[in-house]
Amino acid sequence: MGKKVIIGILAGIISGLFSTGGGMILVPAFIHLLDLEDAKARGTSIFCILSMVVTSSFFYYRGNYINWRIAILCAIGGIIGGYIGAKLLKKLPTKILKIAFTIFLVYVSFKMLTS
Amino acid sequence: MSEILIGLVSGIVSGTGMGGGTILIFLLTFFMGIEQHMAQATNLIFFIPTSIVAILVNIKNKNVDLKLAIIISIFGILGAIIGANISLHTDVNILKKCFGVFLAIVAINEIYSIVKKYRITKNTNNKTKER
Numbered sequence: 308m309g310k311k312v313i314i315g316i317l318a319g320i321i322s323g324l325f326s327t328g329g330g331m332i333l334v335p336a337f338i339h340l341l342d343l344e345d346a347k348a349r350g351t352s353i354f355c356i357l358s359m360v361v362t363s364s365f366f367y368y369r370g371n372y373i374n375w376r377i378a379i380l381c382a383i384g385g386i387i388g389g390y391i392g393a394k395l396l397k398k399l400p401t402k403i404l405k406i407a408f409t410i411f412l413v414y415v416s417f418k419m420l421t422s
Numbered sequence: 423m424s425e426i427l428i429g430l431v432s433g434i435v436s437g438t439g440m441g442g443g444t445i446l447i448f449l450l451t452f453f454m455g456i457e458q459h460m461a462q463a464t465n466l467i468f469f470i471p472t473s474i475v476a477i478l479v480n481i482k483n484k485n486v487d488l489k490l491a492i493i494i495s496i497f498g499i500l501g502a503i504i505g506a507n508i509s510l511h512t513d514v515n516i517l518k519k520c521f522g523v524f525l526a527i528v529a530i531n532e533i534y535s536i537v538k539k540y541r542i543t544k545n546t547n548n549k550t551k552e553r
Contacts, residue, residue, distance in 0.1 A: 308493075315494040319501020324509045325521050326462035326469075327443025331528045333494070335535075343487065350477075350485030351494075357473045358495035359502040360466050366506040367463040374460055377425050378467035381446065384429025385436065389472045392437015405536055408440040412529035415448045419522030422452075 310340055315355070322359040326367075329356040424454065429468065436472060443469065444525065451518075458514045458521075 314336045322329035330352050337348035367373055396404075428449045436442025443465045450461035480486050509517060 311490070311493050312497050315497025316501040316504075318494070319498035319503075320505035320508075321501075321524065322498065323502035323505020323507070324517075325447075325505075325524060326465045326509075327441060327447060328524060328528070329498070331441060335531070337490075341490070343490075346483075346485045347487055350480030350483070351487045351491045353473050353476050353480065354486050354488075354491040355494040355498050357470070357477060359498040360469050360473070362499045362502040363506040364463075364466045364470070366503070366510060367459070367466055370459070370510045372459045372463040372510070373467060374456075374464065375467075377450075377456070377460075378464045380425035381429035381432070381450075381464055381468045382471055384426040384431075385433035385442075385446075385468050385472050386475070388430040388433020388435075389437040389442075389475070390433075391430075392434040392442075394437075395434065396437060402536075402539075404440060405532065409529055409532040409536065411445070412441075412525050412532065415444060416522045416525035416529060418448070418452065419518045419525065422518060 314340065318355065319359050319362075322356060323363045323366075326360070326363060329359055428453070432468070433472060442472075447521075458517050459510065462509070 314333065318329045318332040318336070321332055330349075333352035333355060334348050337343040337351060338345065343351065364373075428446065431449065432442045432446035435445050446465050446468055447458075447461045450456040450464060451458055456464070477486070512520075
């Protein structure tokens with residue numbers, strides 16, 4: 308139970324702070340600390356992140372940070388893209404995806420730190 | 423129109439299970455010049471409809487441990503209240519730097535896990551060759 312409390316609070320803080328990144332904590336924590344299999348770890352994490360995202364949304368909304376025009380346009384693209392991505396996932400090897408994602412992370416991290 | 427395109431790219435990345443939120447925030451801030459907090463708020467709204475579809479599919483495929491999900495959600499909500507309030511009271515430049523540090527930590531962890539996995543497969547390949 309103690310582990311679950313810490314994992315939940317930590318993922319929540321990261322999710323609230325950056326609005327993203329909850330999954331980057333939850334998925335490895337579920338696999339390595341709670342012994343969940345990969346697919347179940349991913350499925351369970353999205354459920355948890357949604358509850359954190361809805362909570363954060365309330366505070367960002369109250370702070371007047373939501374631009375509905377941009378958000379809705381992005382979401383429209385996102386729904387179509389999500390469908391394409393899920394189809395692609397079955398065709399691309401995980402190793403290449405992982406390496407591409409890591410290179411991207413290093414790049415964004417560098418950009419954020421130097422901007 | 424560029425918003426739809428940015429959403430499309432981020433959606434594709436999300437669909438493959440990698441951090442779609444990171445790419446969305448990055449594209450919004452660096453290519454459209456949107457302020458970090460607003461980009462993060464956009465990501466929140468972006469996440470809701472896309473994730474609901476994914477959750478329903480996952481529940482149907484029995485890939486959600488509901489009991490664990492509820493426990494983590496309760497503490498996650500507490501954490502999110504803390505995190506969101508800290509974020510909204512943090513200066514944009516500091517927030518960006520913190521985000522950069524967080525991504526660097528995740529990247530180092532990814533590199534470590536890729537190297538470890540590669541070594542294991544390499545070793546087992548060698549062993550099968552010896553046999």
